[in-house]
Amino acid sequence: MAVKQSLIQRIDRADKAAIIQAIIADGCCIIQNFTEVETVKQVNSEVQPYLDADKPWKGDLFPPETRRCANLAGRSQTARERWLIDPLIRSLTAHFVDKTTSNFYGETKHTYTSEAICSIAMSFDIGPGAKAQRLHRDDKNFHVDHEDQSTTGYRVGSDVMMAFMVPGVKTTVENGATIAIPGSHLWGSDRAPRMDEAVVAEMDPSDCWVMLGGLYHAGGANVTQSERRVVHGMFFTRGFYRQEENAYLANTADDVLSWSPAAQRVMGYELSSPNIGFVGFQTPLQYLRVEGVGDAFGDFDPSQEQPNRETH
Ligand SMILES: O=C(O)CCC(=O)C(=O)O
Ligand SMILES: [Fe+2]
Known part of the structure; x- marks a missing residue:
């Protein structure tokens, strides 16, 4: 075709x-x-x-x-x-x-x-x-x-x-x-x-x-x-x-900020690469810490390849 x-x-x-x-x-x-x-x-x-x-x-x-x-x-x-x-x-x-x-629950088909x-x-x-x-x-x-x-x-x-x-x-x-x-x-x-x-x-x-x-x-x-x-x-x-369980609504900022970095990460408070899960162009953790990003926002992931640059 x-x-x-x-x-x-x-x-x-x-x-x-x-x-x-x-x-x-x-x-x-x-x-x-x-x-x-x-x-x-x-x-x-x-x-x-x-x-x-x-x-x-x-x-x-x-x-x-x-x-x-x-x-x-x-x-x-x-x-x-x-x-x-x-x-x-x-x-x-x-x-x-x-x-x-469609899937089976036992012998019953559910759609x-x-x-x-x-x-x-x-x-x-x-x-x-x-x-x-x-x-x-x-x-x-x-x-x-x-x-x-x-x-x-x-x-x-x-x-x-x-x-x-x-x-x-x-x-x-x-x-x-x-x-x-x-x-x-x-x-x-x-x-x-x-x-x-x-x-x-x-x-x-x-x-x-x-x-x-x-x-x-x-x-x-x-x-x-x-x-x-x-x-x-x-x-x-x-x-x-x-995510199946919505931890973002179930936990307060103080709760989450008291967790270990590994726990914060596995619960989704960092981004999935590229770009998924940001808030206000920050990671959820930056947002909860009210860190701000200074004068400019930046890429969440730096470019992995630098091909010809005639287009940005
Ligand atoms: O501004 C546009 O026309 C497209 C923007 C876009 O494609 C993007 O940011 O993913
Ligand atoms: Fe786009």
């Missing part, structure tokens, strides 16, 4: 079947008329104080000109109550991320469905002068072994993540619109993405970018003098990608 398509499909939110087909074929699409422009403006104003208060990044995850609003669900009532629970998003995460399996949950929701504000991010798959954090599906076609259920990104401003190739390689969700883990394979997902406020966790993409470079590129991202994963 020839699946590579260079153009990003733009599909109205009313046509759910076509959106699903585009995601299967390309790993992504732009949903048009996803939301009202007024709703976007409301979310923009709710996150602005947090973007203003954010610090430059020191490391490879983001260029230093970006600002972020983490904990979007907690900080923007509008993003949480309008977008995070949007029935179209729920329908798409049910299709691509929910997991159903369970684990519903997708929001893994992270964050606004990204790319400032003038920022270089592009490196092309990456968001599901790297979940250690997915991607098999090459370019000849078989996409198997629904083979991704464990999907993302939705709503632009807060008109995004353009100049101001850092998201770039992506349609069809790269089908690639095996050993294929490296190249910048010349990527296309630009320019969007208007009211659109929404949707992609699978296995799609190569990146925040673009902002070559404007003064435009800031704001996008609000919501990332979903399997509902069981968390």
Whole structure:
């Protein structure tokens, strides 16, 4: 099956079947008329104080000109109550991320469905002068072994993540619109993405970018003098990608800080590499100790390889 398509499909939110087909074929699409422009403006104003208060990044995850609003669900009532629970998003995460399996309890067969949950929701504000991010798959954090599906076609259920990104401003190739390689969700883990394979997902406020966790993409470079590129991202994963017992709610900060470092680690108060379990861009232990991170946040894991650096 020839699946590579260079153009990003733009599909109205009313046509759910076509959106699903585009995601299967390309790993992504732009949903048009996803939301009202007024709703976007409301979310923009709710996150602005947090973007203003954010610090430059020191490391490879983001260029230093970006600002972020983490904990979007907690900080923007509008993003949480309008977008995070949007029935179209729920329908798409049910299709691509929910997991159903059957098991026997004795001779009785039980079937369970684990519903997708929001893994992270964050606004990204790319400032003038920022270089592009490196092309990456968001599901790297979940250690997915991607098999090459370019000849078989996409198997629904083979991704464990999907993302939705709503632009807060008109995004353009100049101001850092998201770039992506349609069809790269089908690639095996050993294929490296190249910048010349990527296309630009320019969007208007009211659109929404949707992609699978296995799609190569990146925040673009902002070559404007003064435009800031704001996008609000919501990332979903399997509902069981968390610990069975929730120690974070069962124990106080003082309890946890009195434990041995080995006990803190085995209970999940350090990060799973890369990136899983952070809070306010710190490890849970830094957060509980109210340490702060000084002038800048940094990568949780230093880059393991330093390939050619034409993209950041
Ligand atoms: O800002 C963007 O367009 C994408 C950001 C992104 O891909 C990320 O931080 O993982
Ligand atoms: Fe990403």
